[in-house]
Every structure is written in C-alpha cells, then in structure tokens.
Amino acid sequence: MPAGWYCVAYSDELAPGEVKSVRYFGRELVLARTESGKAMVTDPHCPHLGAHMAAGKIIGERIACPFHGWEFGVEGRCERIPYDETIPRKAKIHTWLHEERDGFLFVYFDPANRSPRENRVPSELGDSKWRGIMRRREWTIRTHPQELFENGLDAAHFEFVHGIGQPLSSDIHEFDDGTWSAHHRYERGLFGLRMPADLTIHYCEPGVHLTTVEIGRLAVFIVAAVTPIDEETQHQRVAYFGSANVPWPIREAMVSLLAFETSRQFEQDIPIWESKVYLENPVLCSNDGDIARIRRWFAQFY
Numbered sequence: 570m571p572a573g574w575y576c577v578a579y580s581d582e583l584a585p586g587e588v589k590s591v592r593y594f595g596r597e598l599v600l601a602r603t604e605s606g607k608a609m610v611t612d613p614h615c616p617h618l619g620a621h622m623a624a625g626k627i628i629g630e631r632i633a634c635p636f637h638g639w640e641f642g643v644e645g646r647c648e649r650i651p652y653d654e655t656i657p658r659k660a661k662i663h664t665w666l667h668e669e670r671d672g673f674l675f676v677y678f679d680p681a682n683r684s685p686r687e688n689r690v691p692s693e694l695g696d697s698k699w700r701g702i703m704r705r706r707e708w709t710i711r712t713h714p715q716e717l718f719e720n721g722l723d724a725a726h727f728e729f730v731h732g733i734g735q736p737l738s739s740d741i742h743e744f745d746d747g748t749w750s751a752h753h754r755y756e757r758g759l760f761g762l763r764m765p766a767d768l769t770i771h772y773c774e775p776g777v778h779l780t781t782v783e784i785g786r787l788a789v790f791i792v793a794a795v796t797p798i799d800e801e802t803q804h805q806r807v808a809y810f811g812s813a814n815v816p817w818p819i820r821e822a823m824v825s826l827l828a829f830e831t832s833r834q835f836e837q838d839i840p841i842w843e844s845k846v847y848l849e850n851p852v853l854c855s856n857d858g859d860i861a862r863i864r865r866w867f868a869q870f871y
C-alpha cells in the first residue's frame with residue numbers, strides 16, 4: 570500500500586460525542602469526536618487490558634474505555650483512571666496523525682512507518698468558488714489505488730470504454746509541492762454535451778485527486794478519495810461540489826449530470842480493474858497517453 574494521506578470518513582459522519590470503528594489499511598481504526606468537536610483516530614484496543622475502544626464513550630475531551638473507564642486525551646495519553654491517582658507512564662493509546670479539511674477526515678498511513686510529510690491536498694476545497702458537497706457516491710472495488718490514477722491518463726480507453734472520444738489536447742502542469750495536474754481540452758462530446766469542455770485533474774496524494782470540469786462558465790469540482798481497506802480492496806469516495814457563481818437550479822442540474830455521467834463511466838471501469846493484472850513492463854504505443862508519468866510519480870509513495 571502506498572504511503573500518504575487518505576480519507577477515512579467525511580467529517581459529518583462523526584458527530585461530537587460519537588465513537589465508531591472503521592476498517593482501513595488491513596486493520597481497524599477507532600474514530601471519535603470530543604464534545605468540543607476535535608476528531609480522534611486511535612488503535613482499536615486499550616493498552617490496559619485490551620478492551621475494544623469502539624464500545625467506549627466520550628467524556629468531555631477524552632475517550633473512556635468501556636472496561637475499566639480509563640480516559641485518554643486527544644494525544645492518546647491516559648489522563649484519568651477512575652479508581653487510581655497514579656497513572657502509569659506507559660498508559661497511552663496509539664493515535665493516528667490526522668487532519669480535517671473541508672468536510673474530509675484524513676489520516677496519514679505509511680506501511681513502513683517512516684516520518685510523515687505534509688498533506689498535499691490543497692485547502693481550495695473550501696474555496697468560496699464551490700458551494701459545499703452536493704452529491705456523494707461510493708464504491709468498494711477489488712483493485713489498487715494506482716490503477717484508479719492511471720485511468721485518468723489512459724487516453725485510449727476514453728473512447729473504447731467510455732465512448733467520450735480523445736481530448737483535443739492535454740497539458741501537464743507540475744507544482745512546487747510535488748503535485749501536478751493534467752488539463753484535457755475536449756472540443757465536444759464530453760458527458761453527452763455537444764460543447765467544448767475542460768477537464769483538469771490535480772494529482773495530490775496517492776489516495777486523492779481533484780477534478781474540475783468546466784463547460785463554458787459552468788463548473789463542477791469533484792474530489793475522488795480512494796482509501797485501501799486492505800491490500801486488495803479499495804474504498805472509493807467521490808464528492809461533487811457545485812459552482813457558487815450560478816443560480817441554484819443550474820448548479821443542481823450540472824452536479825446531477827456530472828454525478829450521473831462520471832458514475833456511469835466509473836462503473837464501466839470497475840469490471841476491468843477487478844479482473845486485470847498490473848504489468849510492470851506494459852507494451853505501449855505512442856498514442857497511449859502518459860501512463861509512464863503517473864507511474865514515476867506514484868513510485869515515491871512506496
């Protein structure tokens with residue numbers, strides 16, 4: 570599994586006072602939110618005698634274990650034992666580095682436990698240009714995150730699998746923070762609309778890419794977040810943001826159309842991903858698109 574920042578929940582799936590477990594990266598994680606709204610992400614078992622923390626509860630700014638009531642603060646340190654004044658030095662539950670951004674709860678995962686780096690997902694998600702998440706879609710797919718990324722650069726399959734033709738032109742832009750974007754210009758025919766359209770895909774993290782679709786003055790912003798459940802299975806979330814500068818009915822229609830059409834295309838890819846193998850040394854032809862670029866970029870995350 571590649572190292573990076575991954576979405577483990579939408580922020581609104583975790584209410585203040587709530588505790589729950591999720592399964593990602595081949596293990597369980599416990600998600601909790603304190604009464605003041607701080608998110609916590611911990612390992613599942615209490616360091617005292619191993620009870621499962623998902624059955625625990627929030628008391629103020631701490632999570633309390635369901636077995637003997639030890640209370641752990643947001644940094645994971647035990648701050649209170651209801652029946653003892655002295656807290657053992659080692660009384661700490663492992664917490665995961667996490668960050669909330671514009672409605673997404675991200676954690677940093679590295680199978681090799683190297684020191685973490687900054688989250689490269691820009692905070693533009695909360696930009697006033699975009700009017701919140703209007704639609705969400707999700708899938709569980711037997712594949713690898715890299716396959717989902719390669720798809721966006723695999724120019725030949727656009728027509729063959731999705732019937733949307735090849736882009737008129739494609740430009741790559743590299744940013745200083747190590748992220749990059751691919752801008753595809755379509756003359757017509759994208760998403761069933763006979764109009765010129767611009768599709769920009771910003772590759773940020775091994776589990777997050779951002780797509781902006783612009784058709785004239787109308788735009789939709791799409792966050793695709795893929796998180797490994799285990800080595801072979803991925804949880805793909807897709808969130809659609811409408812453009813704030815157009816009236817509600819138009820925004821609504823655009824987002825509906827894009828959610829429908831991109832989901833349709835995504836579901837055309839799923840059976841291919843689920844049955845394909847990954848070839849280290851594929852035989853490519855010159856019009857295949859820049860698959861090598863995505864592979865070079867992805868290599869840094871292993």
Ligand code: FES
Pocket residue numbers: 615616617618619620634635636637638639
């Ligand atoms: S097992 Fe958690 S407090 Fe005892």
Ligand SMILES: [Fe+2]
Pocket residue numbers: 720726730731834835838
């Ligand atoms: Fe595709």
